[in-house]
Amino acid sequence: xxxxxxxxxxxxxxxxxxxxxxxxxxxxxxxxxxxxxxxxxxxxxxxxxxxxxxxxxxxxxxxxxxxxxxxxxxxxxxxxxxxxxxxxxxxxxxxxxxxxxxxxxxxxxxxxxxxxxxxxxxxxxxxxxxxxxxxxxxxxxxxxxxxxxxxxxxxxxxxxxxxxxxxxxxxxxxxxxxxxxxxxxxxxxxxxxxxxxxxxxxxxxxxxxxxxxxxxxxxxxxxxxxxxxxxxxxxxxxxxxxxxxxxxxxxxxxxxxxxxxxxxxxxxxxxxxxxxxxxxxxxxxxxxxxxxxxxxxxxxxxxxxxxxxxxxx
Amino acid sequence: xxxxxxxxxxxxxxxxxxxxxxxxxxxxxxxxxxxxxxxxxxxxxxxxxxxxxxxxxxxxxxxxxxxxxxxxxxxxxxxxxxxxxxxxxxxxxxxxxxxxxxxxxxxxxxxxxxxxxxxxxxxxxxxxxxxxxxxxxxxxxxxxxxxxxxxxxxxxxxxxxxxxxxxxxxxxxxxxxxxxxxxxxxxxxxxxxxxxxxxxxxxxxxxxxxxxxxxxxxxxxxxxxxxxxxxxxxxxxxxxxxxxxxxxxxxxxxxxxxxxxxxxxxxxxxxx
Numbered sequence: 233x234x235x236x237x238x239x240x241x242x243x244x245x246x247x248x249x250x251x252x253x254x255x256x257x258x259x260x261x262x263x264x265x266x267x268x269x270x271x272x273x274x275x276x277x278x279x280x281x282x283x284x285x286x287x288x289x290x291x292x293x294x295x296x297x298x299x300x301x302x303x304x305x306x307x308x309x310x311x312x313x314x315x316x317x318x319x320x321x322x323x324x325x326x327x328x329x330x331x332x333x334x335x336x337x338x339x340x341x342x343x344x345x346x347x348x349x350x351x352x353x354x355x356x357x358x359x360x361x362x363x364x365x366x367x368x369x370x371x372x373x374x375x376x377x378x379x380x381x382x383x384x385x386x387x388x389x390x391x392x393x394x395x396x397x398x399x400x401x402x403x404x405x406x407x408x409x410x411x412x413x414x415x416x417x418x419x420x421x422x423x424x425x426x427x428x429x430x431x432x433x434x435x436x437x438x439x440x441x442x443x444x445x446x447x448x449x450x451x452x453x454x455x456x457x458x459x460x461x462x463x464x465x466x467x468x469x470x471x472x473x474x475x476x477x478x479x480x481x482x483x484x485x486x487x488x489x490x491x492x493x494x495x496x497x498x499x500x501x502x503x504x505x506x507x508x509x510x511x512x513x514x515x516x517x518x519x520x521x522x523x524x525x526x527x528x529x530x531x532x533x534x535x536x537x538x539x540x541x542x543x544x545x
Numbered sequence: 546x547x548x549x550x551x552x553x554x555x556x557x558x559x560x561x562x563x564x565x566x567x568x569x570x571x572x573x574x575x576x577x578x579x580x581x582x583x584x585x586x587x588x589x590x591x592x593x594x595x596x597x598x599x600x601x602x603x604x605x606x607x608x609x610x611x612x613x614x615x616x617x618x619x620x621x622x623x624x625x626x627x628x629x630x631x632x633x634x635x636x637x638x639x640x641x642x643x644x645x646x647x648x649x650x651x652x653x654x655x656x657x658x659x660x661x662x663x664x665x666x667x668x669x670x671x672x673x674x675x676x677x678x679x680x681x682x683x684x685x686x687x688x689x690x691x692x693x694x695x696x697x698x699x700x701x702x703x704x705x706x707x708x709x710x711x712x713x714x715x716x717x718x719x720x721x722x723x724x725x726x727x728x729x730x731x732x733x734x735x736x737x738x739x740x741x742x743x744x745x746x747x748x749x750x751x752x753x754x755x756x757x758x759x760x761x762x763x764x765x766x767x768x769x770x771x772x773x774x775x776x777x778x779x780x781x782x783x784x785x786x787x788x789x790x791x792x793x794x795x796x797x798x799x800x801x802x803x804x805x806x807x808x809x810x811x812x813x814x815x816x817x
Contacts (some may be wrong), residue, residue: 286587309814412728441656450642450669450721460668461657539659 235340235536238255243529250285250521251303255296258514264288268312268508278343307516313507318515320493321500326519327401329489329496333411333481345470348431353458355436364432367425375484379418393480415469415492419484423477430473434466441465468539475531479524556586557728557761558584558607562620562631565602565785571618576602578622578785587759589751591776591793593769593808599785604733606630607763608647609637610636616815624729632736642669646722650734653716656706666690666721673725691721694750711742716750723754730754733765745804748775770812773797781805 266282267274283289289299302309308318347367351360369526373381387395393414401408438444439462447457488500497516536542564576573797577599578751584590592600605611609629621628629637646669655669656665677685683702691696693716707712714734722730727757732751736744752775754760755760766772772793774780779796780788781804789802800806 290672420606442651443657446655446718446721447657447668448610448641449647451640451669451672452642456672461660464655464659475684486758495741541658541707 234493234528235542236533239529239536240407240534243525246525247457247522248544250525251300251518252296254518255299256292258510259295261510263509268510271307272409273366274497284409303515303518305356307518308518309511311504311509311511313504313512318511321512321516322497322519323496325497329389329482329485329495329498329513330523331401332416332419332485332494332496333478335409336423336481337474337478339416340427340481341422343420344427345431347424347428348470349458350461351428352435352439354406355432358429360432367429370425371422371429373422375419375422376487376491376532378421379415379488382418383491393426398492400495408519412493415485415488416492418491419481421504423480427473427477428538431466431470434469435462438462438466459518466537468535471531471534475527478504481522482523483545493524497542555586556583557586559623560607561623562619562698563603563622564617564619564731565605565606566617566684567598568617570811575785580782580785580787581666581788582780582790583764584761585600586728587702587755588778589760589762589764589776591772591779592765592782592797593772593779594768594782597624597784598782600767600782601733603782604647604731604763604765606647607729608731609641610647618755639673642722642727643725644675644727645729645731646725646727646730646734648715648718648722648735650737652711652718652735652738655718658706660705662690662701662704662709662717663687666702666717666724668721669725669788686720686724687726687771689691689720690717693723694746710727711744712739715739715743715747719747719750719754722750723760727760730760731763735764736771737766737768744771748798749777769797769808781808 264279264283265286266288270278270282270323278485280289285436287295308322310316311318311321313322347363349497351363354360383395386392393411399407400409435458441459444457444462447461452460485496486501488494488522489496490502491496497519500512503509504516560580560582561568563577563580564575567574567576567709580599580603582590592603595602606618607629611618618630620630622630624640624735627636627640627742629640629645650746656662662684663683666689667682670682670685674682687698687702690701695713695716698720701709701713701717705715715738719735730751736747739747748771751762751764755762764772764776776793779791779793780787781796781802783804789796789800789805796805797809800809
């Protein structure tokens with residue numbers, strides 16, 4: 233319990249530092265928001281009035297605190313371009329991106345974990361060798377390219393889905409998820425290949441340890457040793473990889489959304505970067521940072537749950 | 546030294562012309578050559594030799610823990626009318642942990658670091674005695690742990706290996722190996738990694754298990770003074786071959802082979 237509290241405290245501290253860095257960085261690059269909104273031809277009086285209205289006449293620490301408390305309440309300011317609140321702009325898009333990332337993650341585990349176990353179990357067999365060679369190739373395929381290939385093969389070739397035929401989750405959740413499957417596969421495949429390779433190696437390493445021999449000496453069969461002892465031990469290195477993967481999946485989602493024409497945060501993030509719509513960019517980046525930091529906390533807690541050797545101190 | 550009456554005539558394990566040859570590094574390597582021995586019911590048999598003498602390979606062969614893919618083997622290891630060297634894996638598993646158990650040289654690494662002690666001590670019962678309830682298994686495990694000299698076995702039951710010292714871990718290994726009351730316990734240098742005091746306690750424990758349960762023990766060691774303290778009979782191995790065999794007293798007091806003589810001479814003597 234003390235471990236969890238300590239890790240949570242570290243996480244919150246990390247969040248504060250990251251938010252401060254992000255805020256300051258965006259202050260530095262974004263210049264004067266009032267000029268952005270009103271244009272360079274605005275009178276000094278109108279600019280000053282807007283600055284006061286936006287709180288920009290306050291010192292930096294005060295502005296940071298105002299922004300942070302507002303962000304924590306779900307208020308990320310107003311878009312320079314669309315003149316509506318950032319949260320209303322993002323609220324429909326964030327779930328799409330996170331659903332895609334989550335589905336990619338689930339698919340990665342569903343493909344990578346059994347494959348890693350099977351290869352370790354039959355290590356050295358022709359099947360294991362073939363899978364490992366295929367893995368090596370798949371690992372080298374970036375998600376956007378896998379997305380194009382999948383679109384072409386399963387969409388245009390086999391007509392298993394309609395490229396560009398995105399269905400909103402507000403219309404139909406099953407059809408929404410159905411449309412996300414193929415993009416999710418594109419994101420998941422390279423990571424699944426890496427996961428399989430990692431787990432295979434980790435399992436084989438554990439299989440060579442003395443406790444595996446002990447397990448055999450008690451009359452376990454291969455499955456008994458594998459599932460009763462090796463898997464949990466071999467999973468520990470994979471856990472870090474899984475945690476990092478969630479971040480990668482999110483980044484992959486941003487790219488693959490473009491390929492499959494999915495209205496997630498990718499479109500508005502790229503548009504906002506192009507438009508220098510900094511409140512939107514800052515809010516999106518901050519959301520991703522919060523997500524990744526909390527995933528790391530979750531991984532730390534899972535480590536503690538799985539491994540009793542992790543020190544309480 | 547120990548009462549010869551313990552050595553009944555009933556053989557429990559017979560090794561005939563055992564030959565183990567490895568070929569996993571390209572060129573074949575003979576680990577054991579033409580070894581024959583008999584283990585009697587309730588006997589403690591010492592197998593002595595330096596590193597590479599084939600004693601550990603013999604132990605692993607009896608326990609069925611050699612990788613058969615990387616091995617050419619000949620001869621037979623007869624237990625219960627079955628040749629453990631050539632029988633099917635499932636037949637072998639039937640005996641492993643139930644009739645034939647093994648403890649190892651490295652107590653620090655021989656336990657699963659992520660599993661509670663109790664689960665590991667009970668494992669042989671979970672595999673071989675599915676008729677037992679969870680409560681019965683726990684009871685048997687705690688009894689075995691108590692018998693193995695672990696103080697407060699109920700507490701140790703819920704602990705993890707990293708919370709225990711090397712000596713305690715070896716006691717846990719012994720409890721796990723004896724929980725199903727096997728007929729044969731193979732101990733491969735079980736005290737080498739332990740300090741001298743703990744070593745003496747583990748030796749006393751093995752003697753007690755042998756005396757109380759009649760468990761036959763194959764005690765592998767390079768330490769002749771330990772073997773002499775514990776074992777009824779001794780086999781001296783060198784380069785895969787048994788060079789001498791006899792009761793402890795015979796071997797130690799009248800070594801016939803020059804190699805045995807050199808080993809006996811190498812035992813440090815306390816000069817008063």
